[in-house]
Amino acid sequence: MTLRRTPLPGVGTQYDLSTREGRHLSVVAHQDGRRFLGFYRPDDPDACQATVPLEPAEAAALAGLLRDEDDPGAPAHPSELELDLVSERVQVGQRSPFRGRTIADTLARRRTGASVVAVLRRTGAVPSPRPDFRLEAGDVLLAVGTSEGVRLLTELISGGDAGRGPGDDDQD
Structure with a gap:
């Protein structure tokens, strides 16, 4: 081989x-x-x-x-570790409150527990985008987190109040 x-x-x-x-x-x-x-x-x-x-x-x-x-040295399958991690694509739409704003403005990780690991844009992929990366309508966020966390991130990016915690103001 x-x-x-x-x-x-x-x-x-x-x-x-x-x-x-x-x-x-x-x-x-x-x-x-x-x-x-x-x-x-x-x-x-x-x-x-x-x-x-x-x-x-x-x-x-x-x-x-x-x-x-049967290979004990083989990496464990995620389901064997009982991890509830998923990766999903989240669209930034024309009506997203975060269109034209930075990833840091979303407070995504704090609000949802999900992380944006890449942004797919018409001009190419941006792996590990920095917090000051500005989102545009049409961007697709590659998010990783729990099923619930990614669902909350999708809601947040689309304009819902997902993941709002005590002390969060309405000026996001």
């Missing part, structure tokens, strides 16, 4: 796997979280027979199926 990693600038990373039997497959991991599986012809390892697009949750589920359950 051989495994090769190839950076794809502006796209992501391609991982190529050639099995002991000479079969070739690849995974292209895009910066926006999408994954594509590629299957190659046995008689021509450069000719792609088919590709299968996978959303992030589908890729994670497939990775879990492929993990060796």
Whole structure:
């Protein structure tokens, strides 16, 4: 078996796997979280027979199926640790009260417990945006947190009062 990693600038990373039997497959991991599986012809390892697009949750589920359950050194599956962490995309709409404001203005982590780990914008992805990053209508926030926390963040960004705690004023 051989495994090769190839950076794809502006796209992501391609991982190529050639099995002991000479079969070739690849995974292209895009910066926006999408994954594509590629299957190659046995008689021509450069000719792609088919590709299968996978959303992030589908890729994670497939990775879990492929993990060796009998290998004690293999990383534990999140469900085995009983973590309630999810990642979701949250749209900043035209009516969002945070359109034109910074991520810090949302007080998202304090109000909801969810974290904004990236912002997807028409011009590209911004991983680990700084607190002073200004949101625009059409931005998509990649949020990580509990199911409830991400639901509250979605409500907050859309204009609800999600996560308001004692002492929060109405001037967000």
